[in-house]
Amino acid sequence: MKEKIIKLLEESTALCRAEGLFEVKSLPFIELEVTRDETHGDYASNVAMVIASQARKNPRAIAQAIVAKLKDDGGLLSRVEIAGPGFINFFVREERWRGLLLEIERLQERYGTLAIGTGRKVQVEFVSANPTGPLHIGHARGAVTGDVIANILRASGHDVVKEYYINDVGNQMRTLGRSVYLRYREALGEAIDFPSDHYQGDYIAELAREILSRDGERYLGKPEDEILPFFTAYAAGSIMQGIKDDLAAFGVLFDCYFSEGKLYENDGVMKLLGELQEKGHVYKEGDTLWFRSTAFGDEKDRVVIRDTGTPTYFAADIAYHKNKFDRGFDTVIDVWGADHHGYIPRLKASIEALGGNREALRIILVQLVSLLRDGKPVAMSTRAGEYVTLRQVIDEVGKDAARYNFLMRRSDSQLDFDLELAKRQSNENPVYYVQYAHARISSITRMAAERGMDVPSGENAEINLLKLPEEIQLIKAVIRYPEVIEGAAKALEPHRVTFFLNELAGIFHSYYNKNRVITDDAALSRARLFLVSTIGQVLRNALGVLGVSAPEKM
RNA sequence: GCCCCCUUAGCUCAGAAGGAUAGAGCAACGGAUUCCUAAUCCGUGUGCCCCGUGUUCGAAUCACGGAGGGGGCACCA
Numbered sequence: 163m164k165e166k167i168i169k170l171l172e173e174s175t176a177l178c179r180a181e182g183l184f185e186v187k188s189l190p191f192i193e194l195e196v197t198r199d200e201t202h203g204d205y206a207s208n209v210a211m212v213i214a215s216q217a218r219k220n221p222r223a224i225a226q227a228i229v230a231k232l233k234d235d236g237g238l239l240s241r242v243e244i245a246g247p248g249f250i251n252f253f254v255r256e257e258r259w260r261g262l263l264l265e266i267e268r269l270q271e272r273y274g275t276l277a278i279g280t281g282r283k284v285q286v287e288f289v290s291a292n293p294t295g296p297l298h299i300g301h302a303r304g305a306v307t308g309d310v311i312a313n314i315l316r317a318s319g320h321d322v323v324k325e326y327y328i329n330d331v332g333n334q335m336r337t338l339g340r341s342v343y344l345r346y347r348e349a350l351g352e353a354i355d356f357p358s359d360h361y362q363g364d365y366i367a368e369l370a371r372e373i374l375s376r377d378g379e380r381y382l383g384k385p386e387d388e389i390l391p392f393f394t395a396y397a398a399g400s401i402m403q404g405i406k407d408d409l410a411a412f413g414v415l416f417d418c419y420f421s422e423g424k425l426y427e428n429d430g431v432m433k434l435l436g437e438l439q440e441k442g443h444v445y446k447e448g449d450t451l452w453f454r455s456t457a458f459g460d461e462k463d464r465v466v467i468r469d470t471g472t473p474t475y476f477a478a479d480i481a482y483h484k485n486k487f488d489r490g491f492d493t494v495i496d497v498w499g500a501d502h503h504g505y506i507p508r509l510k511a512s513i514e515a516l517g518g519n520r521e522a523l524r525i526i527l528v529q530l531v532s533l534l535r536d537g538k539p540v541a542m543s544t545r546a547g548e549y550v551t552l553r554q555v556i557d558e559v560g561k562d563a564a565r566y567n568f569l570m571r572r573s574d575s576q577l578d579f580d581l582e583l584a585k586r587q588s589n590e591n592p593v594y595y596v597q598y599a600h601a602r603i604s605s606i607t608r609m610a611a612e613r614g615m616d617v618p619s620g621e622n623a624e625i626n627l628l629k630l631p632e633e634i635q636l637i638k639a640v641i642r643y644p645e646v647i648e649g650a651a652k653a654l655e656p657h658r659v660t661f662f663l664n665e666l667a668g669i670f671h672s673y674y675n676k677n678r679v680i681t682d683d684a685a686l687s688r689a690r691l692f693l694v695s696t697i698g699q700v701l702r703n704a705l706g707v708l709g710v711s712a713p714e715k716m
Numbered sequence: 717g718c719c720c721c722c723u724u725a726g727c728u729c730a731g732a733a734g735g736a737u738a739g740a741g742c743a744a745c746g747g748a749u750u751c752c753u754a755a756u757c758c759g760u761g762u763g764c765c766c767c768g769u770g771u772u773c774g775a776a777u778c779a780c781g782g783a784g785g786g787g788g789c790a791c792c793a
Contacts, residue, residue, distance in 0.1 A: 199736075208735060215773070246736050247773065292793065329793060422793095450791065461719075461789085468791040475793050503720050504788045529721070530787075570741095571729065574721060576786060578728090592741070594755050602753060609752045649732060661730060664740075675748090675757040694752095716755065 163262065164645060166238060167205055167252055168192050174231040175209060183227045184217040194252075196642070203243065203251035204638065211248040221248030256634055257626060262641040264620040266696040274643045274703045278651065279320030283490055286312040288497035289409065290327040293402040294338045295363055298549035299579060300499075302412065304528045305552075306568045306709070308497035309414045310656040311526065313707045318651035323491070325418040327482065330398055331426065332475065337361065338401075339394025343386070345370035346393070350379060369397050408552045413561055413709040425481045431473050434481045435466055443515045453480075458511035458520075480512040487518055495654070500527040500574070526654060528573045534580040550581065559584045562710045566593035569660045569708055592664060596701065597713055599667035603698035604714040606679050610691055613680065623692035624685050632673045633693065639669050643700050647707070656708070663704050670697055 171192050190212040197206045210225035225244040241253035266273045288308025291301050316322045341360040345367045348354040373396060381389045425431055438444045443454050451467035466477040486494045510520040533540040555564050571577055607617060650658040679690040702712040
């Protein structure tokens with residue numbers, strides 16, 4: 163709908179310009195916005211005012227000219243008005259709105275899938291928590307944000323891969339293995355002075371007991387160097403499996419798990435640094451190798467190989483992102499906790515240094531979640547073993563409510579998550595408001611079926627009977643869904659879908675309370691049944707994008 | 717000290733790429749159920765859009781300066 167009007171405007175302004183009604187260097191990008199006030203029509207455009215300021219003419223006169231040249235052959239509009247300082251307000255014919263319901267019927271679960279991303283490969287990398295402990299609530303927000311961004315991009319036609327980067331190399335992994343090993347010895351009766359910089363959580367001791375009951379005492383008395391790799395691998399594998407299970411329970415499924423270790427195979431990281439060296443972007447200082455990231459806008463150069471000869475995490479990350487682009491992704495999206503923002507310049511610098519386009523990497527920063535219990539802050543630390551796990555949140559608050567909760571806010575705004583509140587308010591959570599709308603529609607459909615009335619096809623429903631103001635309002639709201647997906651995809655903002663759902667559900671609830679769908683009037687009942695079934699379809703589609711269920715009953 | 721994010725109603729937050737009179741939910745108060753699910757609906761009101769200057773036909777939105785809150789400034793990952 164929006165596009166059609168924009169097209170009309172484009173043709174008309176071009177025509178006016180060709181006839182010399184005004185002079186501009188170039189025609190402006192046509193903006194058309196959904197009006198806030200219905201007396202301003204359905205859509206409004208400010209083109210005339212934009213042209214006017216360039217051409218130094220009266221905006222209303224220009225608007226007048228543009229309107230006169232509009233060629234609405236398709237009979238889309240009932241009225242076009244010029245208002246205020248020079249807005250052009252468009253009133254769409256009611257039957258054109260109704261007609262769009264047939265699109266929903268035609269496309270069903272594909273309604274709201276677009277082609278704007280066709281042919282574009284996108285990777286979304288998120289969560290990527292170290293396999294050193296179970297996921298906690300802090301990871302949950304990033305998980306949902308990344309998951310839904312990927313879903314939205316997929317809906318808009320992009321070829322999307324969801325990826326999890328496993329940091330299975332380095333000190334933390336060694337510490338993990340050693341933590342389990344010490345607990346193992348402890349379980350065998352040895353008095354251990356457990357180091358405070360090791361992982362304290364109960365799951366460590368559990369893993370130790372698991373190994374003990376499986377393999378017995380055979381690791382006792384052997385040199386640490388020899389058996390630590392086993393403990394590390396066992397712990398990481400087991401924890402990673404737990405993470406995957408938790409994510410699955412949270413509705414997050416990855417297409418690809420990428421191991422950091424893989425980057426080191428065949429000297430991959432070293433070869434990459436060699437490539438940077440050839441291009442003159444690294445230099446040596448003593449035994450340390452530096453990447454000249456300041457040449458690409460970073461505030462200081464960064465170490466890539468320590469004086470001990472081992473590469474830094476950053477070196478591996480350069481290789482990782484190189485690898486991503488080598489896999490053919492047009493756009494790479496990383497979802498990070500906001501505390502990593504200082505890392506962006508150096509990573510983008512590395513992409514540019516390797517001849518890539520820094521804009522092809524988009525970083526979504528998710529502000530950290532401060533966890534509260536009854537209004538009081540709860541400290542969280544994986545190492546200290548103090549945290550609320552994602553699993554607990556799923557069990558206590560529920561997957562749907564938890565996901566929806568995170569999706570109601572822009573990801574760059576800080577968020578307090580109060581456990582007690584989340585539990586206590588679970589019945590007032592907005593997610594139920596939306597789900598309830600869907601359940602109600604299902605209930606109507608069931609009731610109709612009991613009375614021998616199936617949801618009619620659009621052809622068999624006399625949709626021109628849908629002429630109440632609230633019906634038109636409902637139709638206008640529901641058919642905006644594809645535009646919402648488009649906007650959310652371009653801005654990478656999942657919360658737009660959530661707000662759309664709240665609004666649509668609200669309009670539906672209001673309609674439901676005021677009007678009956680199933681009445682004695684068979685024709686009207688069919689029309690309304692058709693209407694609400696399209697609402698149900700769109701609710702399902704949008705909830706699906708959010709990874710929230712659409713129940714038939716509540 | 718430098719850098720990033722945030723600041724809109726009592727609270728939690730939107731504000732759709734500069735537009736017309738600033739919006740929801742929660743909380744408060746009053747009402748609606750013989751009828752498709754009351755996890756619903758209807759009504760009642762509140763704003764120095766953090767402050768200042770600027771840009772322009774027009775600013776919550778853009779620029780600059782400042783204030784408050786959060787985060788970051790590793791040869792950790």
